[in-house]
Amino acid sequence: MRLFILFFFWSSLNAETIWFNNGKSLDGEILEANNTHVLFARANDLQQFRFKADILTLDSQKLVELYHNTNRYGEIPLVKTPLDDRTLQIYANRIDQLIGDRLRKLKIRPTQKADNYTWLRRVYLVTIGRIPNKQEIHDYIANRDSKKKDRVIRELLSSPGHVSQQLNWVSDILRVKDRLDGVNINTGGVYREYIRQQLHNNVPWDIFVSNLIDNTGDLFGGNPAAGYYLRDRGMQQDNIAHTVQIFLGTRLECAMCHNHPFDRWTQKEFYQMTAFTSGIGGVTIRNRRRALQDLNRMISRDGSPQAGKYQNWRNVVRDSIQFGVDTNGTGKIKLTDEFMEDDAKPGDMLHAEAMFTPHIYIDPKDNNPRSLTVLAKWLTDKNNPRFTTVISNRLWKRVFGVGLIEPVDNFTDSTIPENADLMWFIERIMVSLNYDMREFQRVLLNTELFSRQSKSTDYESLETYDFSGPLLRRMTGEQLWDSLVTLVYNDIDTAGRVYIQNQTATYTNIYNKYKDWNGTAIFQDFVRIATDNPDQRRLEDSFKDQTNKAKPIPDRGLVRSSYLPYPAPGGHLIRQFGSSDKLAIENSNREPNTTQVLNLLNGFVEKNILNNKKADFMKSMMDETNPTKQLEDVFLSTLARKPDSAELKELKTVLRDEQGFKHVAWILLNTHEFMFIK
């Protein structure tokens, strides 16, 4: 064990001599290097220097590139997961050490340790996106186990609530929505449930990403990952720009139309990247076209009054059977008139080439280029200089509220994190965990940093956040909703409160029936259905899943946000509080507006909780006869803590009222403390 740890740290030391163009040299180690800059620590005094690689001699530049590119993370041994206590502690301690080092350098004191209640509320909201209920709080506080923190963390990370929280988070980034662009039916449901399943199985991030990029098959026929491409249907260039932004933190979109004005990407390089996804076209299966064209023809020839209805039915069938990926990627693209730079011209055929290391490209002579597979492998390669950084940084931000690099998806060659050592270290943790998202979060959640109080004052900028404590942040729209619904239904995460619409099942049935039929046969089936059921307006009614009918649940609008429509309807509390409309990457926000506050003051709280005798919160308050205990319960259920004496004094006046505890609950749900995660 000790040998491994030693190896882990020592393998990082690259004692080198580097030579500069002016003849000088430096002994020391390369701490960090990317395509154009180097961070170097001088051996004799460990003084760090940051400089551009082009002032080095060519030999030294190659050395730097070697460090950076090959075996960047290839030599890190994988650890067994779930982590044993010792490794967990070593990882967490080292993180705290590196945080502490930086704080000392900045002459900033770390914040104090947070009390148990604060910690528990924060850990619940971060891992499972809702506040703890009072029983959960009691259980934790009463627990005498010295390892209870990690135990709670592990329980929460393996619970369905965590899947829900992660699904919301991923969907914000991937813009998962129910109506995947420009279609008449809910094609996004099957995509969303696929992602949920992947998260439920804790599929490692590199495999998850690879599956989204490299997939073939029909959307409703076993390849729901096609949703990744369907989301950007008809916009192949936008799609590659998104891929590179989401997974590599790099902004390419300016280079779509001309050489990038701020970064080094040329339009030609952009198109070389786009070429990787050529062949996908409109995310439609070519074999299905004929049948649909014939169906179209039959319907337009049909002069009956049913023609209008058949048109709608045709749309439903079309959108059920036509979507999917039927290519492995051709790896080449023909430039159109949109190309405006000098290093190629419209009409040229470009072959796919990676925009940075590891340097891979599609050979024009290759008969079976499989460019989607090549792209997926390049994207998720351990040696890809940005893949590991981006996901480690994103998850760090998820847990602590700010990334080590901000913004999280706008890296350029001059992006070097404020705490380079720490960034580098958590990347290596990620690799050693083989991209296990839950274990990675487990490490972060076990740090002292996470156990400290949030930073109390305003930060100057996200980019220079000091991490004296976690960032105080407001709950997301989803977290707020899930927390409020918990007060109505404590068992929000049990099977009884799962509500998945059965539309996916319906469209899968339609797909299964018609996928191999010709247009005439489908049309004749329309006629048959219309004749047998003259009042039936929707084709779906003939295909609803009769065997697996979802049991109706009461208040099916009061479920986890991850089961509600994506995006949530405009005007819904979730959207009022800034949840994404799923039109752009991470389009969610935490900006305040009046409708939010009005909803908390006079809307959801009154209607669904305080005036709802069936709400679990109300029932447990009514059951509690001891007024002191009742008051305590109100505090625990909302703010996850007990009241202090000053608060008790303040509340005396409202408590005299017969509906006293209702007033208290209203007050607490309208405090900043409720909606912020301290």
Add this chain to the structure above:
Amino acid sequence: MKMDELTRRDFITNAAKSCLGVSAILGAQDLLGVQNKSHIPTAKSVIFLYMAGGMTHIDTFDPKPENKDVMGETTAINTSADGIQLGNWLPETAKQMHRASLIRTLQSNQGAHAQANYLLHTSYQRRGTIVHPTMGAWISKEKYKLNNTLPSNVRINGGSDVLGAGYLEKKHGPLPLGNPNAGIQNVTMAKYVEDDMYNKRFDIAGKFNSKYLEDFPQKQIRAYTDLYDDAVRLMKSSDLEAFDLSKEDQTVRDMYGDNNFGQGCLLARRLVETGVRYVEVQLGGWDMHNDVFGNMATRGNQLDLGLSSLLIDLDRRGLLSETMVVVASEFGRSPEVKAGRVGRDHHPSAFSALIAGGGIKTGHVHGKSDKRAHYVDENPVKMEDLNATIAWAMGMDINKTIYSPSGRPFKIANGGDVIRDILA
């Protein structure tokens, strides 16, 4: 400094004073090298009536009575404006044509709902990599608030996929009102709470919040403290009555038509009266691929009553001269009526809009479509041009370049040209 609280002229005045120590005279602006982009706005507010789904243009604003085979069941009727005819489905509007003008030559390259709707509302082509702000959001950002309690941008009716602030701050997005009869949601306190108790609750919450703010003296917390005060002020404000249709005389309510669109138009008038800058009222159901004439009977009637009442009502209150009313859709519908289903399909190569008030000519037609209303013969108009005209009338600078947070350059109407011909 909050730009939306100063007019551009004030800003230049201040800049002139501080830079040159001179008082602002026209010359000072030239000295600063600032082109005189400020012009007198002719409109204070906009009421945008969005016909969702692609409103047929032949059956409404561009009938071709000489050409029976494209007219189908529709006939052309005379209007109060010389030389202008409308489809017979809009008799009341026909009586008000002397207050309005028509654009008969809109054209776009987008024939699909989502993309065409996006183009109409933002002047840009829909892409995946950025979301552009709508005209309502621009107006909210660029124009100072006429009423401090109410939002600048309101949308009545309309689905859940809301185009709104785009890359601007979210506060410029529209306040969505799903049902004009219901007013603003959540402004009345629960029935079981007495005024007294409400105030007490609020005070205590305020005290707890002050304590929290002491522990965490941050902008984001303070923003919510202010917001709570704003919310209570709104609840107690008499301006809220603007949202309450029951305060309106029943005869007026009847005039507009007893449906969400008609009542929405009435609400729009009330809001504009109280100082809201931009109100959009949606009327859906225009995607008439089937039974176009049956649908026109209902939909056309709703539009007819709402629109004509709005024009009459605004005028008699003296508001029409400074309120621009626009009726537009994302595309038109095919002159060819499809047999069997008797429908018209998507048609972006020539379609129509109506525009009135706020500095627009009256009784004027801009542009001429061909004899089948299929293509544009004279004076084509792009969506960008329509938006440029609205922005110009509102006194906004359509030539300046604005940068999104990601550093991309944009213009309010994407470089569209003002349709000078329809300005009074």
